[in-house]
Amino acid sequence: MTITLTIPDPVATRVILGYSASRGYSPTIFDPETGATSPNPETRAQYAKRMLIAHVIQAVKQYETQLADQAAAQAVDTDIHLS
Numbered sequence: 001m002t003i004t005l006t007i008p009d010p011v012a013t014r015v016i017l018g019y020s021a022s023r024g025y026s027p028t029i030f031d032p033e034t035g036a037t038s039p040n041p042e043t044r045a046q047y048a049k050r051m052l053i054a055h056v057i058q059a060v061k062q063y064e065t066q067l068a069d070q071a072a073a074q075a076v077d078t079d080i081h082l083s
Helices: 009-022 044-075
Strands: 028-031 036-039
Touching: 009 044
Parallel strands: none
Antiparallel strands: 028 036
16 A cells, blocks of 8 residues: 655645654764764654654554554453452
């Protein structure tokens, strides 16, 4: 299955800037070994796409975890008689 998201040209810059910034994109990266800062090799658009994919994956995992929790709760939802 392929899902295509089309961002119209008039708002593309706004959407990519806003989404990538809201997800933590930095235009520069820091190398702790050298102490140098350099341009981020991942573009904002690449980062936004990667974050969208990560969001979908996380949403599916969260949903499946919820289903598993419900199934486990139902499996142990029986009367327990103690004396």
